[in-house]
Amino acid sequence: MAPSLIIDIVASLLLGSMVFFAAVVAPAVFRSLEGDSAGAFLRVLFPRYYLWGMVLSLANLGVCLLHSPKGAALMALVLAGFAWARQVLVPALNAARDRWRETDSPGDKARFGALHRRSVIINVAQMAMLVVIIIA
Secondary structure: OOHHHHHHHHHHHHHHHHHHHHHHHHHHHHHHOOHHHHHHHHHHHHHHHHHHHHHHHHHHHHHHHHHOHHHHHHHHHHHHHHHHHHHHHHHHHHHHHHHHHHHOOHHHHHHHHHHHHHHHHHHHHHHHHHHHHHHO
16 A cells, blocks of 8 residues: 555544544533533543554654654644643643632632633644645
């Protein structure tokens, strides 16, 4: 199989996973589970989601390093986004959400909202980079 096809398939699989999670899984969780249950479920799911993204990104980065320098740069950024989100952002989001629940203060709510927006921005940027890899 041609390396460019492998790169496109893995990038498409990752992009599809991300779209499925954002468009299907997350909304279904909030429609199906009560607030505390939804939160508990997502706390378990998000680290696994980011790990899945890291594994696929790392695999694709390996192929890109050998066959697509531009793709490698983008895949490295995608991988870094997943790693940072999993190791730094998720714990910060969890702490901010816990604090907001304890205090119910507008400031703590705003802190959680800002972190959540950051996660969305990273996710959208990763999706855009994957689209560039696929169409380039």
